[in-house]
Amino acid sequence: MSTLDTRRADPAARATAGRPPRGDRRGRRQRRTDRRRSRTDGRVPLGRRLRRDRTLLLMTVPALALVVVFHYVPILGNVVAFQDYDPYVSTNGVTAVLESPWVGLAQFERVFSDPGFWHAVENTLVLFLLQLLLFFPVPIALALLVNSVLRPRVRAVVQAVLYLPHFFSWVLVITVFQQILGGAGIIAQTLRQHGYEGFDLMTDPGIFKFLVTAEGIWKDAGWGVIVFLAALAAVNQDLYEAAAMDGAGRWRRMWHVTLPALRPVIALLLVLRVGDALTVGFEQLLLQRDAVGPGAAEVLDTFVWWTGLRSQDFSYAAAAGLVKGVVGLVLVLSANKMAHLMGEQGVYRK
Numbered sequence: 035m036s037t038l039d040t041r042r043a044d045p046a047a048r049a050t051a052g053r054p055p056r057g058d059r060r061g062r063r064q065r066r067t068d069r070r071r072s073r074t075d076g077r078v079p080l081g082r083r084l085r086r087d088r089t090l091l092l093m094t095v096p097a098l099a100l101v102v103v104f105h106y107v108p109i110l111g112n113v114v115a116f117q118d119y120d121p122y123v124s125t126n127g128v129t130a131v132l133e134s135p136w137v138g139l140a141q142f143e144r145v146f147s148d149p150g151f152w153h154a155v156e157n158t159l160v161l162f163l164l165q166l167l168l169f170f171p172v173p174i175a176l177a178l179l180v181n182s183v184l185r186p187r188v189r190a191v192v193q194a195v196l197y198l199p200h201f202f203s204w205v206l207v208i209t210v211f212q213q214i215l216g217g218a219g220i221i222a223q224t225l226r227q228h229g230y231e232g233f234d235l236m237t238d239p240g241i242f243k244f245l246v247t248a249e250g251i252w253k254d255a256g257w258g259v260i261v262f263l264a265a266l267a268a269v270n271q272d273l274y275e276a277a278a279m280d281g282a283g284r285w286r287r288m289w290h291v292t293l294p295a296l297r298p299v300i301a302l303l304l305v306l307r308v309g310d311a312l313t314v315g316f317e318q319l320l321l322q323r324d325a326v327g328p329g330a331a332e333v334l335d336t337f338v339w340w341t342g343l344r345s346q347d348f349s350y351a352a353a354a355g356l357v358k359g360v361v362g363l364v365l366v367l368s369a370n371k372m373a374h375l376m377g378e379q380g381v382y383r384k
Contacts, residue, residue, distance in 0.1 A: 115141055115352035141353035151354060153329075154337035161333065162311040165247050170307060172251050173258025174296065178288065180259060181266050193263070197256035204317045207253050211245070212236050236322070239330035246318065258303070265299040266292065301378035309366035312358045334358050 084091070117134040145151050176196060183189040199207065213219050217234030226232045235241060269292065277287045316335035323331040328340075334354070342351020 112352055112356050114349050115356045117349055119349045119352075121346070121348065137349075141349045142357070144350060145353050145357060148341075150332070150341065151337060154332045154334050157330070158312055158314055158333040161243055161246060161314045164243050165250060165314065166307065168247050169251050169255070170304070172255045174262055174300065176255060177259045177262035177266060177296075178292065181263060181292075182284075193256075193259065196259050199253045200257045202253060204253075204315075204321060207249055208318070208321055211249055215245070237325045239326045242322070242326045242330040246315065246322075249318065250315065261303070262296060262299060265296055269295040298378050301373045301376065305366065305369040305373055308369040309362055311365055312362050 078086075111131075114131060114134070116136060116138060117131070118137050118140075119131065119134045121130050123130045123133045180189055180192050180196070183192065202210075214221060215235040216222065217232060217237070219236075222232035222234065235245060238245075273291045274287055277291055282290065312334050314333055314335075316333075316339070319331050319333055320336055320339065323336060328336075332340075338351045338354045338358075342348065342354060
């Protein structure tokens with residue numbers, strides 16, 4: 035009997051005629067299932083993402099190399115915090131690290147028993163809290179003010195004026211404040227010309243913390259304004275119209291629409307600010323340290339510089355810097371955890 039006669043006689047053979055083997059059908063069903071799952075989950079396989087984004091990934095290679103070379107490779111140098119490091123043991127830095135004697139936690143005991151270290155920690159925390167209370171809300175308020183300006187040209191001019199000091203160096207910023215608030219500044223000279231006693235706020239240790247905060251506000255508030263304006267630009271304008279139709283005034287729209295839209299950005303910047311709590315401006319404070327004295331201007335960064343690097347006590351400086359880095363990491367993780375508890379993403383997702 036021929037094959038054609040067999041298919042005609044056997045209904046099962048006639049039903050399976052022209053179909054692919056059972057294994058191929060299962061593979062097709064599995065592929066269709068995988069495609070449906072990928073469309074449902076919104077996930078793209080890693081290999082496909084690498085092929086799709088290979089141009090962008092290649093563009094990030096130089097920046098990634100700079101971060102690795104200048105941020106991650108120097109972390110290996112923290113090993114000198116557990117040594118009595120002597121750079122003159124060998125002309126080669128790596129050999130000097132290998133030949134320096136190990137002292138365990140002796141350098142950390144020196145750090146924690148040093149009153150100057152705790153004084154620097156106190157000044158650092160006071161400056162951080164003061165800047166958090168006075169400096170952090172200023173960019174938010176300025177962004178809301180600039181966003182309320184209706185004319186685009188006026189808004190662009192105000193935004194440029196606020197952002198311009200961000201490009202100034204700390205030397206120029208301190209010089210500007212010196213020419214205004216110093217003993218020979220414009221205000222002091224004007225007061226003397228009218229028979230009043232002048233003043234020199236730049237050398238007053240009592241108000242130095244407020245002076246540093248004012249300098250930071252003038253220099254970096256414009257950058258925060260740019261960030262918050264970018265977040266405000268993404269707010270759906272229909273929400274404002276709906277709130278206005280419901281009878282909400284300008285302040286209620288700001289409280290119930292604008293500020294909730296800014297909350298993720300505020301949480302992210304707050305986490306980053308808390309992580310940077312122990313770094314309150316090395317160059318800014320170092321330039322003014324001699325004018326007001328170490329009692330008012332000594333923070334952790336300047337303490338490490340003066341007591342460690344200037345005296346070439348590298349192991350002591352590394353131990354103090356390592357303590358600062360560990361505490362900063364704990365602060366970042368704690369602040370990010372608080373952001374998660376508040377329902378925000380923070381620096382990274384849960």
